[in-house]
Amino acid sequence: MLASMKTSPADISMPPPVPRVSAVPVYLSRTYHWAYLNRHTLPWLDRSLVVSAILWGNAGRLMRAAVTEFSPGQRLLQAACVYGPFSRMLAERVGGDGVLEVVDVAPIQVANARRKLVGLPQAQVRQGDLAAPGCVAAEAYEAVCCFFLLHEVPPVERACIVDNLLAAVQPGGKIVFVDYHRTHAWHPLRPIMAQVFRWLEPYAPSLLATDIVSLSARADGFTWKKTTCFGGLYQKLVGLRRG
Template structure:
């Protein structure tokens, strides 16, 4: 992803008429060392955005499943989204532009990411829209109020995080959603034994994305906060078990 972040890389606040608004109230966010060390090639380095912001490449990396998984996540959220929607972390591809199209006239979409370069990349993909705001925040410490969102989307983020960070991210997503609201998660899952990509992909992920193996070995539900009683937990798997969609109702 991009070069190591310095203070000068963090963007200043942008006028509210723009589709990106950086938070003015909290302290500057520190980019996690593991992200700089392991994922510099995919998200941090400036050339990463130039390489990976290609629809066909994102689809290739997911073995042709980007569009089905994107659509499954969006369908779970609904067609016309009033209230407040939170997307935790930017994503390559057209997930967020399509999500924006579902925001009702009286709705709001907030997207957070810890990397300024990813927020700026997303800004370029979105038309000016006062309903949309982007914030530089850490998924493990969102800083938003309890029960302040109607729904939360976490799309292919958890496999990139160490277990301790993953647990905090899930706890934060559940904390900020209102009672009766949804947390929709799409990510890797342990594939079926017969899946032909199982062994070569696992070897590749262990080299490039070492934390992804956790989601192959353990159910995603095992990382959920223990102090929350969910009114519903629903899981579907895709592409021979390689991917999962988990829907939490708080």
């Protein structure tokens, strides 16, 4: 859930009703229905002030750090919808000569992202389970972006998503993960975030204990660079596929 930039009244309008489908994973329905599947709470969580507060004022910084990794004209895959202006920022980054494809498992999120990307013909949004085989084609993208998704999925699905996303990168292409990271021991927010994860983000602790690179054997085919910010609470992991 991320954003930073002022939101116009249109940005918080109620999204159209979308029927539930069996493709929505059980863990998502049970754990995050309030955040991602409820059409009454969705427009409020998609507000910039809310998204910025969730990331302790770092939303814009983190979005820009991810967006600048990509180039005009690229075919870019965004793994899951993101609250706030992030998808629009990516679409504007690749420009009219590029393509942004957003894939999300929840129909209501697909509808909401399509609404926010109106007027950007280079942007496409479709429903799909990124943990499932064949959801994204092998070596179909020059670039892939996974922004604050991995902490919201269980370990087994997380490993499948990482493996599928790595497989989707063309030789010479790039993948970027931005997500939570284990804070420095002295971080004043460390105990607060522990409670946040306990009550709202139950799968996040398993991510903090894991190196994303270790989740797929395909990672050996990439050159990796990781940076952290805000006392280690957030990480950006960039992989360049060799070959």
